[in-house]
Amino acid sequence: MTLYDGQKDGQYTVNGLYLEEGITRRLQALGLNDGTTVKVLNRRKKGAMIIQVRGTRLALGKHIAAGIEVVSGSKEEAGKEGRSYDAN
Amino acid sequence: MTQINGKGPIHVAFVGNPNCGKTTLFNAVTGSKLKVANWPGVTVEKKEGHAEYEGEQLICIDTPGIYSLTCYTIEEKVTRQCVMDDEIDVIVNVVDASSMERNLYLTLQLLELGKPMVLALNMMDIVQERGMEIDQHRLPEMLGDIAVIPVSAAKRSGITTLLHAVVHHYKEGPKGDILHYSEEIENKIAKLEVMMQAHYPKHSSVRWHAIKLLENDEEVRKEHPIEIINVAERSYEKEIIKRKYEYIEQIVGEVLFHKEKKAASTDRVDRLLTHPVLGMPMFLLIMGLVFFLTFTVGDALKGIFEAALSVFSDAVQTGLTAIGVAEWLKSLIVDGIIAGVGGILTFIPNIFILFLALAVLEDSGYMSRVAYVMDSLMGRVGLSGKAFLPMILGFGCTVPAIMATRALETEHDRRKTMLVTPFMSCSARLPIYVLFSEMFFPDCAGLVAFSMYVIGMVMAILVALVINRMEKGKVNDSLLIELPEYKRPNGRTIRIYVWNKLKDYLTKAGTTIFIASIIIWFVLNFGWNGRVVSPADSFGAMIGHVLAPLLVPAGLGMWQIVVALISGISAKEVVVSSFAVLFGVSNANSAAGMHTIVENIHAINPDFGPLNAYALMVFCLLYVPCAATIATIRKESGSWKFTGGMAVFQIIFAWLMSVLVYQVGHLFL
Numbered sequence: 001m002t003l004y005d006g007q008k009d010g011q012y013t014v015n016g017l018y019l020e021e022g023i024t025r026r027l028q029a030l031g032l033n034d035g036t037t038v039k040v041l042n043r044r045k046k047g048a049m050i051i052q053v054r055g056t057r058l059a060l061g062k063h064i065a066a067g068i069e070v071v072s073g074s075k076e077e078a079g080k081e082g083r084s085y086d087a088n
Numbered sequence: 089m090t091q092i093n094g095k096g097p098i099h100v101a102f103v104g105n106p107n108c109g110k111t112t113l114f115n116a117v118t119g120s121k122l123k124v125a126n127w128p129g130v131t132v133e134k135k136e137g138h139a140e141y142e143g144e145q146l147i148c149i150d151t152p153g154i155y156s157l158t159c160y161t162i163e164e165k166v167t168r169q170c171v172m173d174d175e176i177d178v179i180v181n182v183v184d185a186s187s188m189e190r191n192l193y194l195t196l197q198l199l200e201l202g203k204p205m206v207l208a209l210n211m212m213d214i215v216q217e218r219g220m221e222i223d224q225h226r227l228p229e230m231l232g233d234i235a236v237i238p239v240s241a242a243k244r245s246g247i248t249t250l251l252h253a254v255v256h257h258y259k260e261g262p263k264g265d266i267l268h269y270s271e272e273i274e275n276k277i278a279k280l281e282v283m284m285q286a287h288y289p290k291h292s293s294v295r296w297h298a299i300k301l302l303e304n305d306e307e308v309r310k311e312h313p314i315e316i317i318n319v320a321e322r323s324y325e326k327e328i329i330k331r332k333y334e335y336i337e338q339i340v341g342e343v344l345f346h347k348e349k350k351a352a353s354t355d356r357v358d359r360l361l362t363h364p365v366l367g368m369p370m371f372l373l374i375m376g377l378v379f380f381l382t383f384t385v386g387d388a389l390k391g392i393f394e395a396a397l398s399v400f401s402d403a404v405q406t407g408l409t410a411i412g413v414a415e416w417l418k419s420l421i422v423d424g425i426i427a428g429v430g431g432i433l434t435f436i437p438n439i440f441i442l443f444l445a446l447a448v449l450e451d452s453g454y455m456s457r458v459a460y461v462m463d464s465l466m467g468r469v470g471l472s473g474k475a476f477l478p479m480i481l482g483f484g485c486t487v488p489a490i491m492a493t494r495a496l497e498t499e500h501d502r503r504k505t506m507l508v509t510p511f512m513s514c515s516a517r518l519p520i521y522v523l524f525s526e527m528f529f530p531d532c533a534g535l536v537a538f539s540m541y542v543i544g545m546v547m548a549i550l551v552a553l554v555i556n557r558m559e560k561g562k563v564n565d566s567l568l569i570e571l572p573e574y575k576r577p578n579g580r581t582i583r584i585y586v587w588n589k590l591k592d593y594l595t596k597a598g599t600t601i602f603i604a605s606i607i608i609w610f611v612l613n614f615g616w617n618g619r620v621v622s623p624a625d626s627f628g629a630m631i632g633h634v635l636a637p638l639l640v641p642a643g644l645g646m647w648q649i650v651v652a653l654i655s656g657i658s659a660k661e662v663v664v665s666s667f668a669v670l671f672g673v674s675n676a677n678s679a680a681g682m683h684t685i686v687e688n689i690h691a692i693n694p695d696f697g698p699l700n701a702y703a704l705m706v707f708c709l710l711y712v713p714c715a716a717t718i719a720t721i722r723k724e725s726g727s728w729k730f731t732g733g734m735a736v737f738q739i740i741f742a743w744l745m746s747v748l749v750y751q752v753g754h755l756f757l
Contacts, residue, residue, distance in 0.1 A: 022497075026568065028329045029156035031190050036333075041355060044364045047464040048473065048567050054189040057354075059460040061472065061567035 001072070003051070004065040006040045011077075012070035013037050019067035027068070030058065037074040097145035098258050099175050103167060103198060104182035105191050106153030107572050109210040112241035112581070113182055114150040117251065121584045123488075125447075126577075127455035127477070128153060128570050129495035132163045134170050141251035149176070152494075155190075157197045158305060162494040168307075171201065174292060178258045179205045180250070185222060185238075186214040186573070188344060192336045196267055199232060200296040204257045207236045208250055213243065214573075223343040230339045232266035242578050265295065269331050276302055279319045287314055303328055354453075354573045361454065367461040374454070378445040378483075379541055382518070383534040386438030393434040394678045401426050401674040416619060420609055423672050428605025428665035431676040432597050435519045435661075439593055440586065442515055446484050447585040451577035455480065456569050463567045469549055470556035472496070472567045475505045479548060482512030483541070484589065486717040489514075490724055497566075504555060506721055507734055508548035510713040513541050515593070516660035519677070520708045523664050527682045528701035536702070540709050547710065547745070596659055600716075604658045608651070608669045623670065642707065642746040643700040643754075646692055653707070659714045699757055703750040711742035 006012055014036045017024045031054040032038070041057060043049035048061050060068075102110045106128030115122055118137030123130060131152045139146040151170050152163035171179065181198050183191040198205060207228075215222060228236040235253035239246030268274060280298035284291060291297065300308040301316055304323035361370055404426065408418045449455065455477055463473030475496055482489035489509050493502045513521070521537035529536040555561075611628040613619060620626050631654070632647025639645050652666035668676040671688040675681045689696050712718065712735045722731040 023566065023568070025158055025325070026155070028326070029158060029193060030570075031193060031333060033326075033330055033333055042358060042362050042364075044464060047467070047565070048460055050358070050362060050460065050571060054187070056187045056190050057571040059456065059463070059473070059567055059569050059571055061463060061467070062565040064566055064568055 001070060002066050003038065003040075003060070003068040003070045004049075004062060006043070006049070006065075006070065006072075008040055008043055010072060011037060011039050011074045012072055013075050013077075014068060015071050016069040017067060018069060019064065023064060023067070027064070030054075030056075032068065035075055038070070097147045098177045098255065099147050099149065100178045100180055100254055101149045101151060101171055101176045102180050102182055103151055103171055103194070104153060105155055105184060105187075105194060106570065108153065108182050108184035108191060109241040110153060110182045111150055113180075113208060113210060113239060114148060115584070116241050116244045116247055118148050120150075121588060122150065123585060123588065124578075124581045125450035125455070125585070126453040126572050126575060127450065128572070129163065129477070129492065130450075132166075132491050132494040134166055139251065141248075141255050144255050146251070146254065154194065156194055157300075158303075161497055171198070172293075176203065178254050179203050180208055180254060181205055182208045182210050182241075184211050185209045186211050186218070186220075188222070189336055189340050192339060193332055195231065196332045196335065197296075199234070199263075199266060200299055201293045202262045202295060203293070204260065204262050205234050206250065206253045206257055207231065207234055208246075209236055209238045210241050212238045213240050219346050221345040223345070227339070227343045230266070230342065232263045234263055242580070267332065267335055269328060273302065273324055273327060273331075276319050276324070280314075280316060283314050283316070283319070284312070288312065299328060357574050358457070358571075361457050362460055367457075368465075371458055371461050374449070375541075376538070378442070378449070379538050380534070381445055382438055382442040383522070383537060386435075386441045387522075389437035389440075390434060390677065393436060394675060397426075397430045397434055397675050398678070401430065416613075419613065420606065422674065424605050424609030424669055425602065427668040427672065427674050427676075428608065428662075429597050429602050430674065431664060431668045431681070432519065432601055432661045433594075434675060434677040435522065436590070436593070438518055438522065439515050440590060442518065443484060443586045443589040444582070447582045448577045450585070451575075451581050453572045453574040456571045459567065459569050460571065463565075465549065466552075467564045467567075468556075469552035470559070470561040470564050471501055471504060471552060472564050474567060474569055475501060478505055478509050479512050479545075482509045482514060484515055485592070486510050486512070486514045486713050487720045490717065490720045493724065501564075503725060503730060504552060506725060507555075507737075508552050510717060510738065511544045511548040511551070511710060513544045513709060514660070514713075515589075516596075516714065517708060519661050519664045521705055523667070523676055523682065523685075524701045524705050527686050528698040536705075540705055543706065544709050547741075551741075596661075600659045601662055601665055604655055604662045605665050605669060608655050608662075608666050611651070612670060638743070641751065642703045642743065643696075643750040644704055644707065644746065646689075646696075648689075648692065649704065653711065656708065657712055657715060659716070660708065663708055699750060699753045702753070703746040706749050707742045707746040709742075710738060710745055712738050 003012060014032055014034055016034060017027055036053060039052040041050045041052050048059055049065055050057055050059050102114050104110045111122050111124045111131050114120060114137060118139050120137040122135055131150060135150045137148045139148055149170060151167040154164045154167045157168055179198055181195050183195060195207065224236060228234060235257055237246055237250045237253050239250055277298045280301050281294050284294045284297055297308055297312060302320050303325035361367060405422055408421065458480060459473035459477055462476040466473050466476055478489045478492040481492050486509060490506055493505045496502045496505060521540050525533040525536040612623045612626045615625045615627055623629060628651045629647050632650040635650045636645045636647045639649065648670050652663045655666045656663035664676055667685055671685050673681040673684050676685060718731060718735065722728060725731060
């Protein structure tokens with residue numbers, strides 16, 4: 001799933017960024033890397049969302065959210081269930 | 089300047105993430121009064137200031153905020169160039185202690201530059217408020233023994249200690265490396281360092297450049313065209329970033345305690361202000377409140393200024409007559425300068441309230457939310473929600489609004505935003521609205537004036553939409569902006585903000601408007617045969633008569649209006665000054681002054697009514713911005729062609745819209 005499919009108040013772990021190089025680099029600098037846990041704080045039905053990552057809040061447009069591959073659950077939970085968050 | 093070490097002043101760069109308090113700290117250190125607010129992207133160009141510590145002269149440089157040393161937007165390039173400059177002796181890395189995890193990424197990159205560095209741990213008060221603790225002994229240890237100084241930029245504490253550390257570390261020189269990558273990457277860095285040293289023996293930050301070459305950084309590769317393909321067959325950026333964040337997690341784990349105890353108040357406020365449905369109405373309500381206060385409270389305070397101006401004007405008149413000043417000079421001073429400049433000064437209460445409200449809005453942390461709330465609407469016109477921030481700043485003044493477009497990612501988005509931002513009613517257009525809505529719509533003046541703000545916003549979005557359709561542009565949904573915590577606006581920040589704006593306004597009244605008033609007085613009082621009795625024979629009338637027919641379809645075919653509109657290009661307030669000078673009114677913003685102006689207008693054109701006045705306001709809203717804005721757009725776009733094209737478009741657009749208003753309105757009235 002991608003972050004765009006995420007529900008409000010859900011926790012997810014980043015599993016890959018599939019975006020233009022510039023945006024990818026920017027997200028990585030902001031601390032969104034493979035294995036990072038994010039929480040969806042608020043979202044519009046079809047549009048931007050607000051997420052919490054590394055103690056800060058970011059607003060992400062649909063295009064960006066849809067380019068972030070995630071698995072549900074925090075890093076620890078995702079790891080326990082044997083899902084890979086490190087495939088990339 | 090006398091120097092102890094004889095090496096000249098120490099150059100200190102303030103570098104850090106957006107919105108971490110660099111400018112507040114810079115202001116506290118240098119005594120400067122630069123603008124500060126609570127949203128990312130307030131500082132868009134570097135600024136210099138001076139400080140002194142125990143005889144050492146410091147030149148401090150404030151830079152736009154950046155998340156990393158990899159650059160995309162103009163502001164990021166500005167900072168990177170500044171930091172890389174060999175002139176910079178010491179880096180002060182300002183870190184927001186309340187979001188240390190993200191801030192330390194830049195810190196690790198800066199450390200790799202190998203320059204003397206001091207870490208200013210800002211916002212410690214917020215950290216304490218939240219019940220968090222930072223181990224201030226372990227943190228410097230983990231960062232290679234650089235100085236870590238807790239400061240509160242807002243409360244101006246820790247400044248002396250910081251200056252001491254800067255001077256001390258400057259003398260001590262840089263510290264060693266702290267972060268080591270995997271063996272594979274370290275080997276490659278070592279090889280690249282050797283190559284760098286061979287090609288550029290005098291280079292100061294070899295390790296940083298080697299790492300950037302491994303990350304395949306375009307700018308570094310362009311500047312240092314070394315054949316690296318044998319060493320770095322691909323980009324190792326991902327591994328390098330990952331390693332840095334791993335190390336940061338390690339640091340945070342060791343130095344930060346009670347991390348989970350976070351204040352939830354921001355999230356509670358956001359539940360309402362960024363609500364999927366209520367977010368937009370809340371924004372409109374807040375802006376409505378801003379303008380409501382501007383008109384009502386501003387008007388209530390106006391009386392004081394009016395009384396003062398009328399006493400002053402009478403005193404000057406009597407004084408000049410008493411000392412026997414020539415009649416023409418008396419006319420210049422009373423009918424030209426006092427009428428032109430004085431009238432403008434009586435709008436100070438409105439301007440004050442407007443900027444006070446905008447300052448509170450900007451310092452609260454709400455601005456970023458507006459970008460989020462407006463994102464879907466802006467996305468449909470091909471811009472990101474971030475492009476709405478310069479537009480809101482445009483309610484204050486278009487010049488800084490145009491500068492703020494620097495935070496946008498592409499040149500295309502910048503130009504589009506620059507094109508529509510002047511449609512947002514700036515504070516200089518406020519006097520025009522106040523004057524004409526009170527003269528012709530006495531019962532609903534506030535509402536009529538407010539409608540101009542709405543029309544401006546709608547026009548800006550419509551024009552952007554049409555451009556997007558013409559370009560067959562897609563929906564823009566690439567918003568990326570940080571949302572800071574809400575905070576209570578800081579009194580000092582608000583004072584600096586409002587005072588700076590009032591000072592600008594007064595300066596403008598004393599320079600541009602002063603000179604414009606003299607010129608207007610001249611063109612209205614002189615003709616080919618010298619001083620004229622009736623303005624109808626003046627140069628102004630001649631110019632006005634040529635162009636007036638063009639404005640007939642908009643119900644504005646008076647030479648006086650043409651003169652006012654042309655002079656308004658110097659500064660929009662001058663439209664009001666012109667009417668005052670034209671009809672010899674000492675205070676256009678008073679009941680008597682307004683009465684005289686209306687009488688004079690009716691003497692020329694008995695049919696000039698509310699509809700004509702409304703068409704005039706629409707024209708003033710949309711036609712070419714003031715000279716200062718045009719110059720800024722030229723500078724920021726770097727193109728005369730774009731600037732010229734924009735001005736022509738805006739004149740035609742203003743004409744079309746005011747004709748539409750007048751002609752359609754005529755059908756119903």
